Amino acid sequence: MGVENLLRSIAWLTTQVSLIAVALFALSYGLGCLLRGAPIPFKDVKEAGHGLMMDAIRASFQLALWSAISSLISWIIAIISSGV
Secondary structure (H helix, E strand, C coil), rough: HHHHHHHHHHEEEEEEEEHHHHHHHHHHHHHHHHHHHCCCCHHHHHHHHHHHHHHHHHHHHHHHHHHHHHEEEEEEEEHHHHHH
């Protein structure tokens, strides 16, 4: 298995994980908005919705960091492998 195949496999896996994380972010943020905006008179439900929204925002920040770090690593490996 060459370095190029390994890089393609890592890039594909990173893309798939990122897409799943974005889908989960959208789902949890949407559910949080629905719970927070629902006409339910229970304070705990509203707080649960707010908590879901905040967790989704934190997860999107972590996803951005993960994407940046993995892209940087792939870029460095591509530079190193092209010089060999």
